[in-house]
Amino acid sequence: MNLTKKLSYYKKTPLKKEMDYSPSLLALKEHYNGEILFDNAPILKIQKKHPFPDFPNGMILIDLISKNEFTAPIQRNKCVFFDLETTGLAGGAGTFAFLIGFAYWQEDTLITDQYFLPDFGREFELFNFLQEWLSGFEYLVSYNGKSYDMPLLKTRFILNRLVPGFIKTKHIDLIHMCRRIWKESLPSCDLKSIEKLLLNVERSGDIPGALIPQAYFNFINTGVIHEVLRIIEHNRQDIVSLALFLDKLNHVSSSPGNLPLDAKAVAHLAKTAFQANNPSYFEMVEASSLLKSKITTDYKYWKSLFLKQSGKLEAANVIWQ
């Protein structure tokens, strides 16, 4: 046998049989018809396609609501939406992300890729893959990811001795935008409240976030998958909602009348328009009979400041006549 042939045998490490995986991982794979990746440190990939014919592909404009942080229109299929499920909320190097969910658009179909790590010590190959995969997107979109998910993921990369290149990717954190509008309209700007408001979705049987770490530990200790199923559903709902939010927020710059805005939200957007020096918002409000009815003194205040800022002192004065 020549060396080339020997090497080719050498390269062919025997295929892992499914028997070698833990029964709980196999059960999860069965349940979701998922795929087990990386033989040496197996993890589960769950892919699902969600057709949304009401959300046709297009450009997203969030110049006003991002206060001009993103002025150019955003190609929706260049966005990847992500959310982590972790073993603790305190942060720090010992917090582990055991479920990493991504969503991205292909035309009007939203695809979710969720990576579930059934144990510790299985990050390296996944991260290596993600590093490459994420470079295909231009925008990362999250809900509170700037302060939580991103630093945590970065920490996990460093602990695996990988350079987290994706931190340089543009990051759209929707929590700040939602707060800008609905801060006073909702008791809390958490994902669930926004979801109910924008998408009219009411989750049933959702696992409360605070129970997630212990649920994962229970899975590790017992292999019982019941609660993990709830976490995976929870995470998927999060990233799907996230993707749809961005589409909804697109209305801010084009047709605010399509958003569920109360008088406080209309005024808050006026403040944002003043800060972003964006005239079209005021025009759109006053063109829509629905929105016009929600004009308050606060709204007028911000409008007058906006006019003053644009040098239209007379017009600003008229508001208060």
Add this chain to the structure above:
Amino acid sequence: MNLAQLIDYLSRDQGFQANLTKWTEIPARTGQYAPFPKAMDERLKTALKEKGITELFTHQATAFDLVDQGKNIVAVTPTASGKTMTYNLPVLNHLLSNPEARALYLFPTKALSQDQLKEVQDLNKRLKLGAKTFTFDGDTPADIRRTIRAAGNIVVTNPDMLHQGILPHHTLWIKLFENLKFIVLDELHTYRGVFGSHIANLIIRLKRLCAFYGSKPQFICSSATIHNPKELAEKILSEEVEVVDNNGAPSGEKHFLFYNPPVVNYELGLRRSVVSEVKQVVRKLLPTGAQMIIFARSRTRVELLVTYLHDLAREIKMDTSLIRGYRGGYLPNERRRIENGLKDGSIRVVVSTNALELGIDIGQLDVAIMAGYPGSIASTWQQAGRAGRRQSVAMTIMVASSAPLDQYIIGHPDYFFGKNPETAFVDRENLAILMSHLKCAAFELPFNEDENFVPAITTQLLDFLVEERVLRKAGEKYFWMSEIYPADEVSLRNSTQENIIIIDTSNQSKVIGELDLFAAQEMLHTEAIYLHNSKQYYVDKLEWDELKAYVHHVDSDHYTDAITKVDIKVLDIIGEEENPAYAKYFADVAVARTTTGYKKIKFRTHENIGFGRVYLPEIEMQTSALLLQFSDTFFADGYFKESVISEGLKGIAYTLRNLVPLYVMCDTSDIAVFSMVRDPFSKKPTIYIYDRYQGGIGLSKKLFKRDKILLKATLDHIVQCPCKTGCPSCTGPTLEATMLAKESAVKILKLLDMD
């Protein structure tokens, strides 16, 4: 009258002299210098010359050379000897050629870390080095934190911040960890006992993370003079360390006076109070215009002394604002004002707790007075070091209290001025402390199977945590598997011990003090007469669960003596040694104590005039102990009736406990000593000395080898005490009946034949 004239005057003042046990004159010493080391960068030499420094003190040069050779060092030098240069010079020298390098400075307290940057910043400016130096502590604003993490060349912080704020978030500090070249540990001698045990573990965590990021920092430490600086440093760092002690700093002439207030009550062994004696001494000193610092042992003492001295100032028509107090609890701005006032001379007298003992920059003063022995020789020298300008004469006066330790020191000046016998000890193996840091370490970075956090037992401990489901073993690693942020669960400062707060209901419910649970059972049980600052209080109620004791002031003709039941079970003998007189054991023990009742004892006649019951829960702890077990033949003499042995051993135990800090640096509250005339297992008379800390903290382990020297000091002290039948300054308050405690204790100790 200036200070020199006053010294002359005092030396002829008979009344003053009568209270002195020692007047030592420490002659001035000239500086010993060394040229700039060869390895020193020319730019640094030039910058130093600009500051008027043309050569180094010998110890600074030695430190520089050793660090240059890659050695870890501990510099042992007195106060005001240019200590900061021993670490700043090597650090800046390295930064000149490695501008990306990082150094971490650790100071034991937050107050200290604020003060240390001035010198570095000055040299930094002269060198045009652009090295960035920052203090990082709880007060650092969030936006500056980011800059410090990314760009701070020298980061000054304290152990608590390192423990909770930096290590658990090490991924935010990549730049620091990757480039960490030096770790500076100042005031190393303060890292002893429980605190030291925490620090030793903390350093292992720090080194572990450095290894992960590929750096291997060198340690530069400084310490006050103690018996075993090398041992302490090596224990804390788990590395070899070289000692630098060739102090070359000059100092002026110094007078060191030991002042023992006169006895006012022989029976109770009471001397005139420290506070009023200090007032008398200050009265003599004020007219000289000398600038003074007075160290008091507690915050209340500070306030009391300030009040007294303000009265004094008004008597002599002096502006009271020249006399200030200084202690923890003052706001930072106010402290800065006082520090500056001392430097520019606008404050003449400051009364302080040991807060000013450590390196806060207040310049050098003329006189240091200690109102009570500071508790250790090392502290005493540090406090004394506050007085002494290089050019002029300075004076230190130590005024002793009636406490046994004070009385021992004041009676044995040679002991004090000889080679310091105090050993600082650190026990890395206290299981509770070790475990908390092991958890923190696992949170910070998964453990590899073959890692060595603590010698020999790491894997066993990790496997235990796996069983407890705190860690998860996957592959060859141990991962943190808990929602808890472990650094929040452990404080470096507090032991697990809780304290009972004492509330005086006869004085607007003021808190007058606190006591640990053990002492509280004996001294603060309901219906006890509690003595505090030589006042009597009646304890109305001890609220055990709420940790409060309500007392009111009384004038009583009797005091109470608690009856405490102590059960001590030897769990495991770890070391033993047979002597002719007694067998010595070092053992793991379980101690359970309860106060079950008390006796009422009349003052003066010592009659037992009553009895009461007390119902308190048992306190339990597992700890380590030193046992001295007397042989059957030892008490052959007919004099030794069982009650006589019992009295004698009790007296020895009382003295022992108070003298332990002479040899092993600790507080008397860290240790407990008690005796049994018939140990329940061996049936032999036994003295137990155990660590009053769950899991043991290494005290009795250290004492295992120092029993003879300790017993000898005990005998010396009891014999020298002027009382007749024992007093609180030697064998303890004399009780009813035999009055034989002192006599019997001396007989026993003499029989031991310790030479």
